[in-house]
Amino acid sequence: MPTSTTSHSPPASVWKSILHHDLPASLVVFLIAIPLSLGIAAASGAPLIAGLVAAVVGGVVAGAIGGSPLQVSGPAAGLTVVVASLVTQFGWAATAAITCAAGLLQILLGVTRIGRLALSLSPAVVHGMLAGIGVTIAVQQLHVVLGGKAQSSLIANVAELPAQLVTHHGHSVVAGVLTVAIVLAWPRIPKVNVVPAPLVAVVAVTALAAIAMPHVTRVDLPDKPLESLILPKLPDGTPAELLTAVLTVALVASVESLLSAVAVDKLHRGARSNLDRELIGQGAANTVSGLLGGMPVTGVIVRSSTNVAAGARTRASSILHGLWIAAFVLAAGAMLELIPMAALAGVLLVTGLRLVQLAHIRTLRRHDELLVYVVTAVGVAVLGLAEGVLIGLVLALIRVLYRLARATVTSTESGGMWTVRISGALVFLGVASLVRKLRSIPPGAHVRVELTVEHLDHAAYEAIEDWRRGHIARGGSVEVLRSTAKMLDGVREFEASAESIRPMLAKLAAEGQRPEHLFITCADSRIVPTMITTSGPGDQFCVRNIGNLVPPKGSNSSSVDAAIEYAVDVLGVRSIVVCGHSSCGAAAATLAADAPTGSGLQAWLRHFEPSVRHAVGLPDIIDPATGVKLIAADKLSVANVAVQLENLRSFPSVRRAEDEGRLELIGLWFDIGAAAARLVLDREPFLARADGELSKIRSNGTASAIATNPSSQ
Known part of the structure; x- marks a missing residue:
């Protein structure tokens, strides 16, 4: 009797799609990932090889395991400030161990299906965090573009900037400024902007530097990359310091990856992302990257959007781009050492500035969330990432509580009848002012209470009911009415309760x-x-x-x-x-x-x-x-x-x-x-x-x- 064999290899149509779509897209992403990975490593104070390791691992591991098929992972500008702080505090080997631990925590979050809670963060806080990181990166890399050395904090960088501007740095300034100019101008040239601007800028400036800039500072990679990897070791520090470091890396990397995955989903019509699986993939990538002495890994919107725009159809593109980076570093690493450091700084300068997006500012302003955005951004830039995000979250929570407590209570008298109108959200925080208003009504009066509230909690209900019983006991009468279904009454109720949304509607009317x-x-x-x-x-x-x-x-x-x-x-x-x-x-x-x-x-x-x-x-x-x-x-x-x-x-x-x-x-x-x-x-x-x-x-x-x-x- 003949036996049938089942082939587990992908069908021919899948291989055809990979060859026609994913292979070309992976080459485009590979070319843009090289300068970005080197620049982010340099800006973070990490060994340059660590940035390339993270790019390889992010492409292969996160690409294969993650839940966002077209997202590309690797070292990201959003973690630059965090990594730089960890390197200063613990050293690179310990930072790699923290990265590994953060990856294990991400896997745990994904397995327990609570990773998606990261998306519950206020958008104003998230975008403010990225803006603060962007400003910090931009000011830091401006020093390198000008041929100097970046300082340890935003305040120090700003303080040293005047002296940097008046100092002559020759070739480094030319390389850096030319890189920024090409990155900004290239996308505006018709029909050629399919080639990534950072790649064009770095290649052009590197070629110019090889001819006319013999003394410019260049990328310095070890002769034997695999032997020069700095493997992780247990960090020295208090349990609280280590826990804070692991949580910071895990949460920032998770939020950035999940937000990037959601954004990438909007760029294509294929399968949507599985966010829990994506978090597991990111955790696996960070664990492997840390074990190999690499930088933290996150989903990166710049590389991911390039991947989609280049025509990628499956996760094969991300995996292949990681393999190209590994092959290039091992076989042609000497070519990378021709790149001027000022050119990488120029790419990072523009990348940092683009984290401050005017579209987000306009949207948050329209929804009256701009204050939270600004406070978070300033806090992250001046105080640090954890402190800035915490301040932003506290401010966002205070604003929510303020809105919950902001019930409008009015009382009017006409023809012997008192009318009390209560609108807004009435919770325990507003009970004190409600009771004061109710007790101001004379004993024995006839009262009609009109409730047009969005929410009434038990404490507020008890307060109204206690007053009602007391007022009736003192010879008065109370009629409690919910909002009427009549249209005109509804219009009047809306106008009476529109104070909370009137600023937003006024902005919409003006803009x-x-x-x-x-x-x-x-x-x-x-x-x-x-x-x-x-x-x-x-x-x-x-x-x-x-x-x-x-x-x-x-x-x-x-x-x-x-x-x-x-x-x-x-x-x-x-x-x-x-x-x-x-x-x-x-x-x-x-x-x-x-x-x-x-x-x-x-x-x-x-x-x-x-x-x-x-x-x-x-x-x-x-x-x-x-x-x-x-x-x-x-x-x-x-x-x-x-x-x-x-x-x-x-x-x-x-x-x-x-x-x-x-x-x-x-x-x-x-x-x-x-x-x-x-x-x-x-x-x-x-x-x-x-x-x-x-x-x-x-x-x-x-x-x-x-x-x-x-x-x-």
Whole structure:
């Protein structure tokens, strides 16, 4: 009887994809990683070979094990200040041991699934931390660009800067300034910016230095790299000092890696990152890097975005880039010793300045979080990373408590009736002022208490109830009212409670709208776009109509056409979301054909006809979360979302923006009863749940997919 053998090797299509996409991308990332890794090592006070070891390990280990397929890991500018401090305090061998311990802690965080809590940090604190690190790196490397030596702190670097500026350093200044100029100017040159600017700058300045700068300080690598590795040893210090060092490296590396992974996910349409697995991969990389005497490893957005832009499709690109670095160092390390140190400093100077992003500042200002950002950045730059982040977190917490305690309590008297209006968030912190206001009402008065609070905790409830009973015992009467459902009353309540958001709305009014998304959904009153997407004022440009329809270009639906073209061409939205929903009356009316003859509704529902034809060609649709087959109207509603996504591409501006990578089309289907959203994919035969999980169509001939390509029907 013949036996069958099962091959575990990747199919030919996978190898073809690696050769056509991942191999070229890995070479691009390899070329940009070399100067960045050397520059970060030099800025951190680490041996230069340690930066290259971290780049190799980050590419191979984190690339193979991590949960973000297209993220590239290695030494990162965000850890420069931390590593420099550890080297000064403990020495390099002990810093390598701390890196190893931090990696083990990261693995533990990933295995216990609490690593994702790092993303719960206030964005203002995280971006402020990166800005503070960026300023520190920029000022530090400015000294090296000018041919001098960086000092140990920001204050010392600033204090020494005037003397550095008036000192003549000859060739080093030329090399550094020329590097900065090329890094800034190269991306502005059309058709050549596919080659990374740092690579062009370092190669050009190195070539110039080889010809005309014989005395410039250059990279100094050991003759035998493997024999010169400084292996880890146990650090000398108190348990508290060592624990603080390990926690700092682990937390900063984790936060930077996870934020980078989330950012990379937005750059491509492939599989989303598994953050817990990514943390395990980063921990494994740091453990191995520390054992080999390398620097700490994190996910790096600069290399990762380059990887995506270069066309990478799988994690093979990251792994290959690490192998190229290892081969280059072992076989051609002498070429690296031609690079001027001032050139590496110039690359790091620009990298540091780019950590201070104006887009983040504008967003945080719009959401009234700029103070936390500035305080964190200044604290990190002046006091140190741990101290600055701690100050930022404390300030963010104080602001949250202040907002929670900021209930508005007013009392007015008219015709013998006292009206007490309580709005905002009423918790125990605001009970004292509430009780004072209530006790100011004369005994025996008739009182109406209007509660329009966002949150009422038990302490506040007890305070109101105790006062109510006491006031009634003294001969008065109390009527407690919740907010009324009437629209005009709701408007008045909003105006009375809008003080907390008025500054943000005033800024939006002054600066104009800059939404990131166009949200097209049904006019159904049960659909609340801001609730589904957890967004706020200024985040979405919204179009609502019966059936969330997008008639193709030229269908004489001027209102929808105008909204789409304005959103894409004028507002420059990054995505268009079409959101259908369960129990859709428009879908049910279309199937029943019961719209009044000659009515506007009947004319509008004719746009549903392509969706009906598409739905007929689909197998049963099973919701993968519940295992329940969708009813006919819901199946039509799902198919309708896919058709509307295709209709969007009939608009030239939409098609052009999507082809250029400036716009993403997203389909959503909201199950009202389950309060759950599903992604509708129109070009691939599979369903993506809103949390990023994918379920392929394989289930006894039924489809777990929400939709398939309508153009194929």
